[in-house]
Amino acid sequence: MRTFFNVEDIGDLNKALSEAKEVKANRFGFQGLGKNKTLLMIFFNNSLRTRLSTQKAAMNLGMNVIVLDVNAGAWKLETERGVIMDGDKSEHLLEAIPVMGCYCDVIGVRSFAGLSDREYDYAETIVNQFVKYSGRPVFAMETATVHPLQAFADLITIEEHKKNSRPKVVLTWAPHCRALPQAVPNSFAQWMNAADVDFVITQPHGYELDPKFVGSARVEYDQKKALEGADFVYAKNWSCPGVENASDYGKILSKDMSWTIDAEHMSWTNDGYFMHCLPVRRGLIVTDDVIESDHSLVIPEAANREISAEVVIKRILESL
Amino acid sequence: MRTFFNVEDIGDLNKALSEAKEVKANRFGFQGLGKNKTLLMIFFNNSLRTRLSTQKAAMNLGMNVIVLDVNAGAWKLETERGVIMDGDKSEHLLEAIPVMGCYCDVIGVRSFAGLSDREYDYAETIVNQFVKYSGRPVFAMETATVHPLQAFADLITIEEHKKNSRPKVVLTWAPHCRALPQAVPNSFAQWMNAADVDFVITQPHGYELDPKFVGSARVEYDQKKALEGADFVYAKNWSCPGVENASDYGKILSKDMSWTIDAEHMSWTNDGYFMHCLPVRRGLIVTDDVIESDHSLVIPEAANREISAEVVIKRILESL
Amino acid sequence: MRTFFNVEDIGDLNKALSEAKEVKANRFGFQGLGKNKTLLMIFFNNSLRTRLSTQKAAMNLGMNVIVLDVNAGAWKLETERGVIMDGDKSEHLLEAIPVMGCYCDVIGVRSFAGLSDREYDYAETIVNQFVKYSGRPVFAMETATVHPLQAFADLITIEEHKKNSRPKVVLTWAPHCRALPQAVPNSFAQWMNAADVDFVITQPHGYELDPKFVGSARVEYDQKKALEGADFVYAKNWSCPGVENASDYGKILSKDMSWTIDAEHMSWTNDGYFMHCLPVRRGLIVTDDVIESDHSLVIPEAANREISAEVVIKRILESL
Structure with a gap:
């Protein structure tokens, strides 16, 4: 595996899931693979779960890890050719990226959507440059999309x-006070479509994902209908993906609190589990009682970040 | 050992001291304990000695170490239930802390006193939440108290x-230009009371520790009387602990420079040693000649931070 | 080797080069040397290449690495004796440096020239204090000079x-929009003088290096004459070294764009290679076509930073 961005990169999902089970049962069992191999984790944005879980996964595999925090403001990269670089950008990506590739074997990149230029974000401009110029396998630690x-x-x-055997999984939009990227719902939708589940997406009009x-997901604008009989409720806010109207890209179109997941919402489900990727705003996305209930999976999801990262890095190491 | 905050946590002090001696003589001798174990060091405040010495100690023990710098301003945690989180706090501690616990085996936390709310600080509100919700052993890398x-x-x-065999040890307040927490004098007093020493505390009126x-320490308001015959002079500034008057908590009540430890002060002692935890303000706490003399123990104290940390982490690893 | 600042520190250059070749072919072959040894990397200034390559080199050698980012603004060190430290400097270097030495075996320091006080910079005031007070071998990760x-x-x-066998190497000044230190051209000149090359320096009047x-380098003010027949063109900007007029130290005396290395400049050479230490401002130092050509060595130079660092740290470890 040379890149990890889309569900296709991991190949057969049942195989990936059984490998995850094997890794979880024996997370220190593959240290030969990582010996004298270095993971470079590059953060253009803040991180808690991703930073800790990916670093842990790489150390489980016996790798050395270097973490590079790029303050997007301080370390500006020029991206155009033919420019006289006499402004605030002190290095060109055409040098910076191959240089970073010199000192590692595998690269993980976090670079969020700017939410101002839909075309730029959805072209994955930053991350694709790492793929093209670093000379190393690159995996996403959350990209623009x-x-x-x-x-x-x-x-x-x-x-x-x-x-x-075939649970009903519902991805539901929920309100938030800030404009958030679509990376999490995009990937969740992509993976659920590829998995053996009955997958439904529900959101207010205007929030249609790309x-x-x-x-092939079913889209249902009536949240109650969507949640009926759900085995898993995956709540998440996202800003307008700008599918119908590109000029609305990144905007907050609704703060409708009737979409907040509370006990009544959960009562419509099939004794369903609540899921969220964290960090979560209580009172907006979900109520205290739901997230604290024994049907909340937010901590197990976070714990499995170590496992998903370990499988992905293991696959990359195996292909070196 | 599941927590390390108070002297009771370490048990018998003579045993702890002989274990420290053993560790110091053979600091790489216990690496089997730390293999595939991860220490997460969480800093809500800056650190030089604690960061370096604790990281060194954990590496001596063969552990992996992850350092997380939490900018207290940027990463605000909601602590109340029932709140609609539409302000500047993007994550609730009830999620953040168990998540951090997912990716490590042992947690060290630094979280200083705010010095504005005595009850909040002395209840150790932040650190106790780590103990309660992380699911991991937690040790103090300086807490509120x-x-x-x-x-x-x-x-x-x-x-x-x-x-x-039973040296006289004097903890003396000294002046400073900023309001400092009481964590260092509190712990020093607690440990000296438990050790086999003749322990005296001296400070101006109003600076009484909790x-x-x-x-059982003797308290002496006359600094000269206190220092007479001292074998060890432990100087430290602290702000008002607010024992008599809670509204004075965290205030600077005195900058009396007659309390600064100079050669004359040391002449009252039994050829005593000068001690301080560092960082130290020269000219306020102590004069250049005293801190630079061959009776100054400030560097040996700092060097022993690696040893105290190694014993504590070793004990925790043994109990996993 | 106890220090690494000047070319003399590495001894015979042919021996160093053959050791570099050996290390490059077998970079994980010396891990016994670094076992249970700790490198402390102290950054007073930002770093990309130096941070990554030095950390990689130390890990190649089996060392533990601790990276300490000192925000020069936040963590001010008092350097004078006899001062009452009641200002913004919370620690004296006479304590801070030996303390840092307590927790490591080898120290690397990055501390750039301030460019305001020539005497202070050229006396290497900061780094020499690490040599004097840390008790550890110290190597430069770019110092003032x-x-x-x-x-x-x-x-x-x-x-x-x-x-x-004896290539012509030309160090040429090139224009830049900011005032840069002389550390890179200083060291390049020093090393080329010691190497078996035909070495020429070219720069506008007023930019003479110390x-x-x-x-023994030839100095040629006519850039074209200097570049004629060159096998290697090493371009670099530097601010005024203040040799003739100390009051000009650190100033930009020229932004003459005729010094920018373009295809015409390279046509004067002996089919020469282009070199630069990076980061480089395209359009000022060099044109896109030259830096992207197959005669550009900027990425191989960066990759060899791992090797030079590994040889240096290896030599230091061997002398412990």
Whole structure:
């Protein structure tokens, strides 16, 4: 595996899930693979779960880890050719990226959507330059449009908790006070479409995800109808993906608190589990009683981030 | 050992001191304990000695170490239930802490006193949440009211330099230009009360430490009388502990420079040693000639921070 | 080797080059040397290449690495004796440096020139205090006046690419929009003078490097004449070294764009290679086509930073 951005990169999902199970049972069992191999984790944005879980996964595999925090403001990269670089950008990406590739074997990159230029974000401009110029395998630690380590961890968690062979999984929009990227719902939708689940997306009008991520999912604008009989409720806020109207990209179109997941919402489900990738705003996305209930999977999902990262890095190491 | 905050946590002090001696002589001799174990060091405040010495100690033991710098301003945690989180706090501690516990085996936390709310600080609100919700052993890297790794290192240093079996140890307040927490004097007092020393505390009126830390110590308001015959002079500034008047908590009540430790002060002692936890303000706490003299133990104390940390982490690893 | 600042510290250059070759072919072959040894990397200034390559080199050697980012603004060190420290400096270097030495075996320091006080910079005031007070071997990760890990990496790169036994190497000044230190050209000149090359320095009047670095080099103010027949063109900007007029120290005396290395400049050479230490401002120092050509060595130079660092740290470890 040379890159990890989309569900196709991991290949057969059942195989990936059984490998995750094997890794979880024996997380220090593959240290030969990582010996004298270095992971470079590059953060253009803040991180708690991703930083800790990915570093832990790489150390489980016996790797050395270097963490580089790039303050996006301080370390500006020039991206155009033919420019006289006499402004605030002190290095060109055409030098910076191959240099970073010199000192490591595998690169993980976190670079969020700017939410101002839909075309730039959805072209994955930053991360694709790492793929093209670093000379190293590159995996996403959340990019402008995808967060596959999260989606894989979510799939592992669903597999561990499902009570029937083809559970109903509902991705539901929920309100938030800030404009958030679509990376988490995009990847969750992509992975659920590829998994053996009955997948439904529900959101207010205007919040439609990009068709390439919606794929074959059923879309239901009535949240109650969507949640009926759900085995897993995956709540998440996202800002307008700008599918119908590109000028609305990144905007907050609704703060409708009737979408907040509370006990009544959960009562419509099939004794369903609550899921969220964290960090979560209580009172907006979900109520205290739901997230604290024994049907909340937020901590198991977070714990499985170590496992999804370990499987992905293991696969990359095996292909070196 | 599941927590390390107070002197009771370490048990018998003579046993702890002989274990420190053993560790110091053979600091790489216990690496089997730390293999595939991860220490997460969480800093809500800056650190030089604690960061370096604790990281070194954990690496001595063969552990992996992850350092997380939490900018208290940027990463605000909601602590109340029932709140709609639509302000500047993006994550609830009830999620953040168990998540951090997922990716490590042992947690060290640094979280200083705010010095504005005595009850909040002395209840150890932040650190106790880590104990309650992380699911991991937690040790103090200086909390609101205690700094036991420092006190243990100080005790080791006294043990190494004492010239009689029951030395006189004097904790003396000294002036400073900023309001400082009481964590260091609190822990020093607690540990000296438990050790086999003749322990005296001296400070201006109004600077009385909390009775639970003063314990059985003799308190002497006349600094000269206190220092007479001292084998060890432990100087430290602290702000008002607010024992008599809670509204004075965290205030600077005196900058009396007659309390600064100079050669004359040292002449009153029994050819005593000068001690301080560092960082120290020269000219306020102590004069250049005293801190640079061959009776200054400030560097040996700092060096023993590696040893106290190693003993504590070793004990925790043994109990996993 | 106890210090690494100047070319003399590495001893015989041919021996150093053959050791570099050996290390490059077998970079994980010396891990016994680093076992249970700790490198402390102290950054007073930002770093990309130096941070990553030095950390990688130390890990290649089996060392533990602790990285300490000192925000020069936040963590001010008092340097004078006899001062009452009641200002913004909370620790004296006479304590801070020996304390840092307590927790490691080897220290690397990055501390750039301030460019305001020539005497202070050229006396290497900061770094010399680490040498004097840390009790540990200290090596430069770019100091006020030297950057020997870069110069050594450049020499390795020249050795790998030279097409005749005594190549002509030209260090040429080039324009820049900001005032930069002289550390890179100083060290490059020092190393080239010691190497078996035909070495020429070219720069506008007023940009003469300090005589102790110019050494026996030929100085040529006509850039075209200097570049004629060059096998290697080493471009770099530097601010006024203040040799003739100390009051000009650190100033930008020229932004003459005729010094920018473009295809015409390269046509004057002996089919020469282009070199630069990075980061580089395209359009000021060099044009896109030259830096992207197959005669550009900027990425191999950067890759050799891992090798120069590994040789240096290896030598230091061997002398412990």
